[in-house]
Every structure is written in C-alpha cells, then in structure tokens.
Amino acid sequence: MIDKIKGIFVKKEEEKLDKITIFINLVESYLKREHPNIVFDLSVYKNIKEEPNNQNEQVKKTLIIREIEKQFSDFIWEKTTQKSVKKELLWDGYGLNSQPNKRIPIDFSRRKELVFFREEGSCNRCGHIIQKIERAYIVLVKSFEQNGGYNLENLILLCQNCYSVTTYNSSNFSEVYLKLREDLYDMI
Ligand SMILES: [Zn+2]
Incomplete structure (x- = not known):
C-alpha cells in the first residue's frame, strides 16, 4: 500500500x-x-x-x-547601412525629402512601404517576420545629429519588440x- x-x-x-x-x-x-x-x-x-x-x-x-x-x-x-532600391522606384522630391530633418518627411509612408518590401517584412534586429506594415517600425541608421537622413539606405525596419527595447530610455x-x-x- x-x-x-x-x-x-x-x-x-x-x-x-x-x-x-x-x-x-x-x-x-x-x-x-x-x-x-x-x-x-x-x-x-x-x-x-x-x-x-x-x-x-x-x-x-x-x-x-x-x-x-x-x-x-x-x-x-549594430545598425548598418541598408540596400538601395532601383532608381525607377523613386519619385520627384525624393532627394529633397531625404535630407536630415527633425521633421518626418511628407512622403514617409511611401518610404516605409519600400523598406518593408525591400526587407520582405523581416525585422533587421531579431528576424521576426512582420505580417502587416502597420505593425512595422522604422528607425534611422544614423540620426540627424550624425547627419543621417531619410534616404532608404538609412532606414531600418524593426518589429514592435525590437523597436521598444532599442528606443526605450531605460534599462528597465x-x-x-x-x-x-x-x-x-x-x-x-
Ligand atoms: Zn525584432
């Protein structure tokens, strides 16, 4: 028993x-x-x-x-410079709006779309496949203080998790x- x-x-x-x-x-x-x-x-x-x-x-x-x-x-x-896209995909005003600026350029969503397709929705940091563009985030490789602009080579795609942990100003x-x-x- x-x-x-x-x-x-x-x-x-x-x-x-x-x-x-x-x-x-x-x-x-x-x-x-x-x-x-x-x-x-x-x-x-x-x-x-x-x-x-x-x-x-x-x-x-x-x-x-x-x-x-x-x-x-x-x-x-580490943030690194990204691939360019074919010139045919660019538009009038692209160069001008690519300049380093504190203000987000008027054609930002168009840029984000191109970055999203360039990366096939894959987060640059963790490799997560982001299903929807609305859930994707963009960060600059070089900040405007470092003279980085909104040209596509300077734009990185991140998922929500990576965006949060890399942009939050606290170790907590x-x-x-x-x-x-x-x-x-x-x-x-
Ligand atoms: Zn990620």
Whole structure:
C-alpha cells in the first residue's frame, strides 16, 4: 500500500518536472520561429530537480519569461547601412525629402512601404517576420545629429519588440510593452 502511495507521488513529481520541460520546449520553438536571429540560452532552467508544487511551477515559468525578456533586450545589434532600391522606384522630391530633418518627411509612408518590401517584412534586429506594415517600425541608421537622413539606405525596419527595447530610455525593460511577453504568458 505504502509503495503504491509512494508510486503516486513519484509519478506526480515527474509530471511536474515534465511540465517545465514541455514549457521550455514550447517556448524555444516559439523563439526560434519568431526571433530567429537571436540565440536564447535557457540551459540553466533545464533539468533542475526541485520539490515541485503548483506554485513553484508558476514561479519558475515566470522566471524563465523574465530571463527571455532580458536576453532579448540584451542582444547586441549594430545598425548598418541598408540596400538601395532601383532608381525607377523613386519619385520627384525624393532627394529633397531625404535630407536630415527633425521633421518626418511628407512622403514617409511611401518610404516605409519600400523598406518593408525591400526587407520582405523581416525585422533587421531579431528576424521576426512582420505580417502587416502597420505593425512595422522604422528607425534611422544614423540620426540627424550624425547627419543621417531619410534616404532608404538609412532606414531600418524593426518589429514592435525590437523597436521598444532599442528606443526605450531605460534599462528597465519590464516597463515596456512587449508582444513577446504577452505571447509567452499565454503559454503558461
Ligand atoms: Zn525584432
């Protein structure tokens, strides 16, 4: 009888540990698919033998998410000049409106569209495929202070997550809205 009861507990323990492993596997395949340029290292969370209980499982998952957010935000990426597009695709006033300016040029949405198609919707930093242009962000390789303008070579495409972590003026990324965080919490 006691053995039988023990058996139940052992089984339960394995089940709990498996849940973390399952969660990590799920999360890793999500990260590979959604942010292929970034290599995440979750090895410290694998194969840790602990007294499992429900609360522990939730806490552990939360810690894993936090670690992913940190690694996502810490990922080092350098802005580099991008490809030009064929001259035929440019329009009157393109050169003039490309000049460094604090004001966003009147033809900005046209520029954004060309950058989006040039990159096939792929985020320059993490490699995420942005499905809709409305969810894409544009940043300058060189700022206007560095004499960077709105010419297409100076425009970089970013996804919401990368835009938020690279433009937010604080190291405290937990204050920033991240689609990544929302998706990961949905997996808990
Ligand atoms: Zn990105």
